[in-house]
Every structure is written in structure tokens, then in C-alpha cells.
Amino acid sequence: MVAERFGFAGRLLAAAVVLALPAVGLRAEGRPLRILTSFYPMYVHALNVAWAVNGVRVGNLTEPITGCLHDFQLTTVHMRALADADVLVVNGGGMESFLDKVIAQRPGLKVIDASLGIEFIRGAGGDGHEHGTGGVNPHVWVSPELAIRQVRNIAEGLATIDPARAGDYRANADVYVGKLEALRSRMRVELGPFLGRRVVTFHETFPYFAREFGLEIAAVVQRDPGTEPSPKELAETIDLVRSAKVGAVFAEPQYPMAGAEAVRRETGVKLGLLDPVVTGPDSPPEARDAYLRAMERNLSVLKETLR
Ligand SMILES: [Zn+2]
Incomplete structure (x- = not known):
């Protein structure tokens, strides 16, 4: 059943790819670099890294109400977005395993694994639910420390793929990581008593x-x-x-x-x-600080409930 679905989707994708412009490097003059993210937290992080960088557009593959990608079903709308993307930013850890076949069918698509180098929690801490593969828990972004690692990975990935704008990506990542670090330090102090x-x-x-x-x-x-x-x-x-x-x-x-x-x-x-932070506002100005704001709320909730 699954294979059939992918087979059908694959044919749609093949048709779409023919119409799409070629990937990075051969992009037509004036066409923005299209960065697509797999789901909301990757969107928020990539949005910050690419903030106000000229000639770059960030979009999110899945609707911001999707949440975690449990049992996610690709539709033709998603396939079109994938066919149109130059870069795909994924969380990794098996969260996007539903995209494996699609990625294999589009060798020109550059994929940035935001969890590169992060050690996943395995076994009992791993998944009883569908999206982990090999018993690893993919929810790394929920830790601000690991979110910072992901932001750095996204910036370095973009710098490699798009060297002309490497300085912009890294400068933006520095600003965003500064905010995340400040938040993280405060959380550590304020959650210390618990x-x-x-x-x-x-x-x-x-x-x-x-x-x-x-x-x-x-x-x-x-x-x-x-x-x-x-x-x-x-x-x-x-x-x-x-x-x-x-x-x-x-x-x-x-x-x-x-x-x-x-x-x-x-x-x-x-x-x-x-x-x-798997859901939130989808328009850039509000989405930009969505992770920081959600973690602020989490901090208040923890202090309230654990007191
Ligand atoms: Zn989940």
C-alpha cells in the first residue's frame, strides 16, 4: 500500500521535475534560492538563518498545524513544493522517513540534516510511535541546547550550498544563537530549584x-x-x-x-x-520568534506547576 502510494507520487514528481527549473548553480538569473523545511521547528530555525538575506526564500513543506510528522501523508501539493525546492532542511532521526523515496528520486535536491553530529537517545527513551527509525527519539529540537546545534548545522549547510551568501547565514545564526543562549541560561537558572x-x-x-x-x-x-x-x-x-x-x-x-x-x-x-513548538504562526514576522516565545511560556508553566 505504501509502495503503491509512493509509486504514484513518484510519477507525479517525475512529471513535476520536468517542469521545474534546475537545481542550485544552474538557477536562472533572478530566481530566488528556495529553501524548504520539513516541519515547523525547522521552518522557524531556517527562517532566522535566512532572515532578510537577498535572493533567498524559505517555505515550509507541511502546514504549521501539522505538529509532529506522525503518519504524515504526502499530497500532490507537497510533491509540487518538493519539486520546486533547491534545498530541503530536515530534522533527521527518522522524523522525515516518509520523504526518503522522494529525496532519492531527486538527486539535485540538497538536503541539510539539522541533527548532524547530535547523538540521539535510544531504547526506552526512543519511540513507541511511528516516526523514529531504529528506536531513536527524534525530538531533539525541544532541547534549546540541541536547537542551537541545529541552527548552526542549518547555517553551515546553507553556507556550503550557497557560498556567496555564507557570511549572511553565519551572521544571522550568530544573532539567533545569541537569543537562544540567553534564553537557555535563564531557563537553567530559573529551573535550578526543580x-x-x-x-x-x-x-x-x-x-x-x-x-x-x-x-x-x-x-x-x-x-x-x-x-x-x-x-x-x-x-x-x-x-x-x-x-x-x-x-x-x-x-x-x-x-x-x-x-x-x-x-x-x-x-x-x-x-x-x-x-x-511543532505548531505556531506561519507568517514570517511572528514565526521568527515562535521558538523563543514558546520556550518562555514553557518556562513559566514549569515554574507554576513545579512550585
Ligand atoms: Zn513526535
């Missing part, structure tokens, strides 16, 4: 974040986002919250939270929303 606190999260999104700020994830419920936990899973979570001194339970704004609500009702534990 070091070692146990939390329960829904969906396997926060291991990198928790590791960075010294929180302990006692349990992850609802590994398949968008589905509610089973009654058994819920009962086990309630027991754990009661017995393991769990300080707070965190749900995500992108997914249903009836399960988390039930845990709160049963145990009286505090419930907060942590935003993994």
Missing part, C-alpha cells in the same frame, strides 16, 4: 528537554499521539503519580488531553501544557 523533580509526560517529546534541565521523566503515557491512553495505562499512571512523588503531569497543546485531565482529577497532581 532539579531532579519527577514529571509525567504524554507523547515521547520531552526526554532531551528534561535531560538538559535536570528533570526526571517518571513515565510517558500515550506514546501514540492523538490517541487516548487505555484504561489500564491510565490506572498505572495514577498509581505511579501517587507512589513516585510525581511533581507534575504535562500534556501538549497539540494533542487531546483527556487522559492527563483524568490523572489530575484522580490524584490532584498539577497539570500543565508544555509546547514542543
Whole structure:
């Protein structure tokens, strides 16, 4: 079924590629360099790196309401965007495995893996859900420290592909990384008092974040986002919250939270929303600071709930 879908999509792509202009280097005069990102956090980072750089356009492949790319289905609209792109920025770690065949069919497309050199968390911290491959957890961008590494990777990738504008990309990355560093330092100071606190999260999104700020994830419920936990899973979570001194339970704004609500009702534990920044405003001025703003909100939520 999957192969069939890709086969069909592949034919569409082949047709589209014939119409598209050739890739970088052979671009027609005046045509902007088209950078396409796989999903929202990559869009926000690439937007910052390419901010106000002449002759460059940044677009996002998936709608900013898509969230994590779970079970993502490519449509002809996405295929057209891919056929038109010069550069594709991906998170890596298997998040974009649905694009593997498309990328293979477009050898001219330059792909920047934002997670280059980042060591993924494996095993129990890895995915119960669909988008991790080989049991690695792809949600690295949720950690500001690793987001900074991703921004640097994106800037270096663009500098290599488009050397004429390398200085612009690096200068922009410096400015953005400066903001991320400032945010990160403040988060470390302000979350310092909560070091070692146990939390329960829904969906396997926060291991990198928790590791960075010294929180302990006692349990992850609802590994398949968008589905509610089973009654058994819920009962086990309630027991754990009661017995393991769990300080707070965190749900995500992108997914249903009836399960988390039930845990709160049963145990009286505090419930907060942590935003993994997979959704947000899509227009450039607002999207530019979306990661920084979401992390500011996460910081307030953590201080509120863990107090
Ligand atoms: Zn996810």
C-alpha cells in the first residue's frame, strides 16, 4: 500500500521535475534560492538563518498545524513544493522517513540534516510511535541546547550550498544563537530549584528537554499521539503519580488531553501544557520568534506547576 502510494507520487514528481527549473548553480538569473523545511521547528530555525538575506526564500513543506510528522501523508501539493525546492532542511532521526523515496528520486535536491553530529537517545527513551527509525527519539529540537546545534548545522549547510551568501547565514545564526543562549541560561537558572523533580509526560517529546534541565521523566503515557491512553495505562499512571512523588503531569497543546485531565482529577497532581513548538504562526514576522516565545511560556508553566 505504501509502495503503491509512493509509486504514484513518484510519477507525479517525475512529471513535476520536468517542469521545474534546475537545481542550485544552474538557477536562472533572478530566481530566488528556495529553501524548504520539513516541519515547523525547522521552518522557524531556517527562517532566522535566512532572515532578510537577498535572493533567498524559505517555505515550509507541511502546514504549521501539522505538529509532529506522525503518519504524515504526502499530497500532490507537497510533491509540487518538493519539486520546486533547491534545498530541503530536515530534522533527521527518522522524523522525515516518509520523504526518503522522494529525496532519492531527486538527486539535485540538497538536503541539510539539522541533527548532524547530535547523538540521539535510544531504547526506552526512543519511540513507541511511528516516526523514529531504529528506536531513536527524534525530538531533539525541544532541547534549546540541541536547537542551537541545529541552527548552526542549518547555517553551515546553507553556507556550503550557497557560498556567496555564507557570511549572511553565519551572521544571522550568530544573532539567533545569541537569543537562544540567553534564553537557555535563564531557563537553567530559573529551573535550578526543580532539579531532579519527577514529571509525567504524554507523547515521547520531552526526554532531551528534561535531560538538559535536570528533570526526571517518571513515565510517558500515550506514546501514540492523538490517541487516548487505555484504561489500564491510565490506572498505572495514577498509581505511579501517587507512589513516585510525581511533581507534575504535562500534556501538549497539540494533542487531546483527556487522559492527563483524568490523572489530575484522580490524584490532584498539577497539570500543565508544555509546547514542543511543532505548531505556531506561519507568517514570517511572528514565526521568527515562535521558538523563543514558546520556550518562555514553557518556562513559566514549569515554574507554576513545579512550585
Ligand atoms: Zn513526535
